[in-house]
Amino acid sequence: xxxxxxxxxxxxxxxxxxxxxxxxxxxxxxxxxxxxxxxxxxxxxxxxxxxxxxxxxxxxxxxxxxxxxxxxxxxxxxxxxxxxxxxxxxxxxxxxxxxxxxxxxxxxxxxxxxxxxxxxxxxxxxxxxxxxxxxxxxxxxxxxxx
Amino acid sequence: xxxxxxxxxxxxxxxxxxxxxxxxxxxxxxxxxxxxxxxxxxxxxxxxxxxxxxxxxxxxxxxxxxxxxxxxxxxxxxxxxxxxxxxxxxxxxxxxxxxxxxxxxxxxxxxxxxxxxxxxxxxxxxxxxxxxxxxxxxxxxxxxxxxxxxxxxxxxxxxxxxxxxxxxxxxxxxxxxxxxxxxxxxxxxxxxxxxxxxxxxxxxxxxxxxxxxxxxxxxxxxxxxxxxxxxxxxxxxxxxxxxxxxxxxxxxxxxxxxxxxxxxxxxxxxxxxxxxxxxxxxxxxxxxxxxxxxxxx
Numbered sequence: 001x002x003x004x005x006x007x008x009x010x011x012x013x014x015x016x017x018x019x020x021x022x023x024x025x026x027x028x029x030x031x032x033x034x035x036x037x038x039x040x041x042x043x044x045x046x047x048x049x050x051x052x053x054x055x056x057x058x059x060x061x062x063x064x065x066x067x068x069x070x071x072x073x074x075x076x077x078x079x080x081x082x083x084x085x086x087x088x089x090x091x092x093x094x095x096x097x098x099x100x101x102x103x104x105x106x107x108x109x110x111x112x113x114x115x116x117x118x119x120x121x122x123x124x125x126x127x128x129x130x131x132x133x134x135x136x137x138x139x140x141x142x143x144x145x146x
Numbered sequence: 147x148x149x150x151x152x153x154x155x156x157x158x159x160x161x162x163x164x165x166x167x168x169x170x171x172x173x174x175x176x177x178x179x180x181x182x183x184x185x186x187x188x189x190x191x192x193x194x195x196x197x198x199x200x201x202x203x204x205x206x207x208x209x210x211x212x213x214x215x216x217x218x219x220x221x222x223x224x225x226x227x228x229x230x231x232x233x234x235x236x237x238x239x240x241x242x243x244x245x246x247x248x249x250x251x252x253x254x255x256x257x258x259x260x261x262x263x264x265x266x267x268x269x270x271x272x273x274x275x276x277x278x279x280x281x282x283x284x285x286x287x288x289x290x291x292x293x294x295x296x297x298x299x300x301x302x303x304x305x306x307x308x309x310x311x312x313x314x315x316x317x318x319x320x321x322x323x324x325x326x327x328x329x330x331x332x333x334x335x336x337x338x339x340x341x342x343x344x345x346x347x348x349x350x351x352x353x354x355x356x357x358x359x360x361x362x363x364x365x366x367x368x369x370x371x372x373x374x375x376x377x378x379x380x381x382x383x384x385x386x387x388x389x390x391x392x393x394x395x396x397x398x399x400x401x402x403x404x405x406x407x408x409x410x411x412x413x414x415x416x417x418x419x420x421x422x423x424x425x426x427x428x429x430x431x432x433x434x435x436x437x438x439x440x441x442x443x
Contacts, residue, residue: 015234015238017235017238017241017242018234018237018238021237021238021241021242024241024245070230098230099230099231099233099234099237100230101233101277101280102225102230103284120233120234120237121237122233122236122237122240122269122270122273122276123240123270123273124237124240124241124243124244124245125244127237127241
């Protein structure tokens with residue numbers, strides 16, 4: 001199996017540079033060991049809400065989904081909507097990690113039940129810190145029903 | 147002429163007179179009816195014309211509204227793109243430059259590191275400009291929420307915050323009694339933040355920085371002024387101060403992107419007021435704004 005250990009963080013992002021920088025930020029805080037990257041909304045939904053429920057058990061649900069909003073095919077808000085509507089994924093913490101400062105994206109995300117909304121800082125040091133802080137919080141402090 | 151003859155004559159004269167009068171009356175009536183008819187017709191025509199004009203006005207109004215909505219929509223997607231699409235690559239440039247500096251510094255000589263440092267510095271500056279541009283566009287789009295705003299309290303709390311942010315500096319604030327106005331609390335707070343932080347910034351080289359805030363009530367409403375004893379500006383360029391991204395000082399001399407006063411002007415204009423600036427080189431500056439009295443109490 002490709003992922004013998006359960007995936008802890010599912011990173012949903014389509015920009016290879018952004019993915020690299022986010023992975024580096026996670027690495028710096030020793031959080032990058034069990035990260036799975038998917039590159040659009042369709043892949044994210046296929047991973048978290050597979051048609052065959054047995055597949056979902058194989059990897060287990062991640063402790064955290066880092067979700068970009070601007071994604072090819074199915075966008076981030078749609079992914080968020082579907083995950084929060086499904087009984088199996090409702091309690092999986094979803095953190096929107098986006099470049100968009102637009103209030104309508106923020107309002108819509110909270111309406112759909114997002115757990116946190118982070119605007120990626122342009123400053124790389126701040127970005128590193130933000131990713132590290134949120135990784136530590138959601139992986140080690142936060143508790144979810146299992 | 148006998149009596150009866152005279153009577154007959156009189157009779158026929160009268161008959162003729164009656165007939166004549168009757169005829170006159172009839173023709174008068176007919177012409178009145180005709181006139182009335184014509185008038186009615188004219189009125190109907192006029193009404194039809196009014197309806198037609200109204201319709202075309204309505205159509206044009208609808209067209210203009212649609213065009214405005216389209217323009218607004220375009221503006222919104224423009225600022226959305228600025229927000230998202232410009233910030234993302236900028237973060238990549240900053241991130242990879244930083245990685246180069248952190249992890250590969252030994253492969254760069256001093257000049258290489260200096261050049262890369264300049265790249266990083268400019269990326270941060272562009273990031274600040276994008277954020278300010280977005281703030282500026284939001285000020286124009288936001289709905290105003292009117293209520294009574296205690297300007298004295300607002301100005302003092304902003305001054306306290308600015309002082310707390312720079313504890314090493316000793317800036318004297320003298321805030322007089324300021325009249326309350328009806329306006330949008332959050333936006334008016336932004337006005338004080340921008341004016342007072344500007345005054346803080348431009349008194350940096352001065353030995354005993356002093357910022358004075360005053361208010362006077364006139365016919366047009368309340369006039370507020372912020373006077374500092376900082377580096378001032380050349381009054382020839384006073385108009386340019388309130389234009390977005392106009393700076394009268396070299397980019398490296400003072401902090402800021404040059405959007406602060408443009409935001410002040412926009413907020414004040416949206417409240418129906420005006421902004422102005424007085425100053426001289428090396429002789430301090432005074433920035434003022436007016437907020438008119440609320441029209442309905």
